[in-house]
Amino acid sequence: MITIKNNMFHLATENTSYIFYINESGIAEHLYYGKRLKNPEYDIDALREKRLTPRVNETSLSPTDTTLQLNNLMSEFSTEDKGDYRTPSIAISYGKKKLRTLDLRFKSFSQFQGIERMKSPLFQAIGIDQKSYGISLEFVDSVAGVKALFYYTLFDDSDVIARRTVIENIGSETLILRSIYSLQLDLPEHNYDLITLNGAQLRERHPISRPLEQGIIINETRKGASSSESNPAIFLKHRGNDECYMTNLIYSGSHREVAEVNQFGKTHILTGINDSTFEAELEPASAFESPEAIMLYSQFGLNDLKNKMHYFVREHIQRGVWKNRLRPVSFNTWEALHFNFDEHGIIKQIKEAAELGFELFVLDDGWFSVRNDGTTSLGDWTVNTLKIPSGISQISKECHRRGMLFGLWFEPEMVSLDTKILKAHPDWLLGDPARKTHAVQRNQYFLDITREDVQDYLLNTIKLLIQNGSIDHIKWDMNRHLSDIFSVNPEIRNMGEYQHRYILALNRMQRILTSAFPNLSIENCASGGARFDLGMLTTGTTIWTSDSTDGVERLKIMEGTTMAYPLSVCGTCVSPSPNYATFRAIDLETRFDVAFFGVLSYSLDLVKLSKAEKEAIKKQIEFYKQYRQVVQFGIFSCEEKNGITYFTAASPDRTTILVLYMQTLLTSNCFDDILRVPLASENYVYRVTRRDDNAPIWDIGGDVRGYKKEEEAYEVSGDTLKWAGIKLSTRYSGSGYQTGMRVMPDFSSRLYIIKKL
Incomplete structure (x- = not known):
């Protein structure tokens, strides 16, 4: 419910209230976010800050109201050069002298039922009219030639509020957009612990807690993906009670979260595109739309908060036929066989997998071109007929004949240097041709997927394989970080836009694939969990949680991951022991017990298992199937x-x-x-x-x-x-x-x- 009275806007979900006020100067003052209030529109005087005299040594917005000092005002957004010295949510440059002053004042608002569709190719939360509704606010600075739109979409069933920002150039000259955060949340105190999900490859999303104090804490990545190091989900936990907040971003690229406490003890939270890797040129009459961010409050602690978020992800982020479908128990060849397989060996694994009760068989890396190790062939997505003379379709038929789905591994965004595709199209390589060498990681480089001809090649190739091979599932991998950003794409005039355009291209490709093949399931992966975010879950059925399949390491990884994401999207695995990364030996039953909590898979050489091991695994799979409805779609705590x-x-x-x-x-x-x-x-x-x-x-x-x-x-x-x-x-x-x-x-x-x- 949205109530507007006397310039107060009360955005109420079933259990929360978000309240702001348009003051006499046209500034949006933030008043409250927390437990739902009954009739706050009658309490404006109680909720507004009392500004009887200017703060000492603070800048006033205007000489007519010296008590209005933006640096100490809780507000819905923040800009530069008008006395607000906190990190701005919007920053621009315009004119010949690259002015930075931005003075946005309220002009109008508009309400909507359901969701207001984004105009960009970015994904957003989905909803239906009965469960979602919202409001957009328009602010204008006619001198700078800027119009800003702030969208708030309420999801009653989960108490989530989704937010995004749109900046439009209404002037006559090009302006530079330097920062555009999706969400700003100002709170009147700082008695919170900030919890972030940090780590590295093989130890992603460990929860890290630190107290908020005066100063700034930054949670960010600049790598072009949401990263293993810093997930975009952040949490505030009150130190005196069970109140808590979280924000997250429906975006898979470089992001930044700011937690700032000013000299007066107020908290200033931002989340959005990382402005250190971003800059966009806006021509007159053009606009830029931020990714959508979400925020959530609970008075009942972090477990309540995360289970509401789990529900939101399942109902409003995921879509398609797999949204509410039980995820199959899968077998993956990677840790079982690596590159060391042929058609005969794969058929033997398929036979064993079917007898043990697996429902999905995934052929991982090594099936294409001359890919017998990790140094070659990425980009040449043709079947290695020396390994698989009968082709992928025969492997798929064997799976289907035995009652299993069939999945295939791809790494579409990458290319190896010694490939046919790169020899035919050297300009498809991301990087400045004037430089003799480019940074390399894992012997692979990026294709410039912002180009539609590159996207078309990849999509046509993958589509053909899906059609001819009767593929039910693809594992979409990405195993390095962006570097050497230089594109000949004529649509990109400023390389500060490139990382964002890259994510738009990624979204477009996965959207096209899932539209063309509605029953296709996508398992997203990025060196394990380096792109575990809400953006990838809009098209992906699941995400590979981590390349660490060690039963002990996974405990902390799953603890952090499930703070923001449900078990139904978390790929887990029973892999060989001792573990390849930790050398830790853990018995088969314990490895299963840990992997049980998620979307279960195995990666063991099934042919070499003992009779007792096979009997144990068959029994484990039967047990998982009996209870997976509870695991995948129930309530979780740890x-x-x-x-x-x-x-x-x-x-x-x-x-x-x-x-x-x-x-x-x-x-x-x-x-x-x-x-x-x-x-x-x-x-x-x-x-x-x-x-x-x-x-x-x-x-x-x-x-x-x-x-x-x-x-x-x-x-x-x-x-x-x-x-x-x-x-x-x-x-x-x-x-x-x-x-x-x-x-x-x-x-x-x-x-x-x-x-x-």
């Missing part, structure tokens, strides 16, 4: 305490709950464990059992020389399970072994099944 990580997935009605208990390092003479389940319903009685697995029989020596795994089962009321918890059987830690004790060496787990009686 926590770590006393060296134990708990993942909990619950059905929305709380009748079925799955809990991972994962121990990393065993502590001698360790603490007793209490299994509390906050997602349990107080109104139910539950039966709690442990997953029946094929975990190894440990022969540790001393007291423990082979043992029967504990059989814990309980019937317990929901309120006891939620608040008091179950005191679990004692963990063995050195002496006095008794039957029924939990023997748990390093890197071991339990998966508890909790069902309503």
Whole structure:
């Protein structure tokens, strides 16, 4: 509901209120964002700041109102050169002297039902009239020749507000747009911890918390992708209660988030395109549209916040036939075989996969041109007939004949130097031809996909393979960062636009593919999780969470990832042990228990597995299929305490709950464990059992020389399970072994099944 009265705008979702006021000078003052207020339009005097005298040593907007000082005003946007010295949300240059003064004043507003479609090729959140509606505000600076439109779209069912900014040149000369953030959120205090999702390849999206204090914290990437180092999702957690906020960006390119506290203790949040890699020229009558950003508030803590966001991603970001469809259990050849396969070997893997219960078989890197290692052939997307003489269609037929879908790996944005396509089109290589060498990563370079002829080549090639090969699924990979930006594309006059145009081209290609093949599922990947963002989820069914498939490393990765993204989009994997990246050996059952929480895949040489391993995997897959509705589309929480990580997935009605208990390092003479389940319903009685697995029989020596795994089962009321918890059987830690004790060496787990009686 949107209420407008006496220049106050009250944007109310089901549980939140976002309020601003157009003051006497035409400036949009931000008043409040938080728990829904009943009738705030009667409380304007209470909500507005009292400015009785100018702040000492602060700049006033005008001599007629010296108390209006933008540097200390909570506002809906910020500009340069009018006394606001915080990071601006909009920055321009215009005229021969490249003036930077921008003084935008309110002109009008317009309401809309549903969503207001973006004019650019960028993706945005989707909605229907009954669940979404919004408002746009128009501000103008006639001297600079600038019109700014600020869009707010409300999604009642998830309490999300989506925002974006449009800058239009209404003057007679070209202007330079230097910054355009999608969202500004000003808050009256700074008693928050800022949580960002940071890391690197193989350890993406670890949650990092730091207190807000006077100064600036920047969360950014300049690499041309949302990156492994700094995800665009950020969170504010109040230090005195459970109130929290989050923002995120529907964008896959370089981004920047600013968390700034001024000298008066006010918080200033920005998110949008990274302005250090961006500059756009706007001709008269032209406009630039920012990506859409989203914001969300909860008074009930981070778990409530993230589950609302999970719902929003599933309902308003993802689209197409796979939106609400259960994700298949897949087998991927990469960690199983790498480049070392031929048609005969692949057919043997397909046979084994079908017998074990897999539903999707993905042939990864190495199937095309002369690609037998990572140094060659990218861009020449023709089948390697020496490896696969019968062609991709025969592999696909074999999968379909055995009841599995078939998927194929591509890295469309990349090219190797020694390829036929680059010899035929040397100008398709991204980079300045005047330079003898370009920066290289993984022996590969970028195709200039901003050119439509390059896009057309890639799309036609992939379409032909999909059609002729009856391909159901593609894994779209991208394994390096942008560099050497130089394009002969005549539409790009300023290379400051290139990174953004690159993302527009990427969006266009995936949109065309999913439109041409509505049943196609896309698994996005970028050196693992370097492009794990809302933009890629508008076309992708899932995203490969990380190239780290180690069961311990994945704990922190999944903790951070699920703060912003649901399990239904997180690709997980049971891979060989010891792990290639950590050399850590973890038993098969524990690897499964961790990978269970996500979209399950395996990458093991199925032909070489023992009979016992095959039986275990078949049993694991059956178990996952039984409960994947809960995992993929339920409610999720995670926590770590006393060296134990708990993942909990619950059905929305709380009748079925799955809990991972994962121990990393065993502590001698360790603490007793209490299994509390906050997602349990107080109104139910539950039966709690442990997953029946094929975990190894440990022969540790001393007291423990082979043992029967504990059989814990309980019937317990929901309120006891939620608040008091179950005191679990004692963990063995050195002496006095008794039957029924939990023997748990390093890197071991339990998966508890909790069902309503």
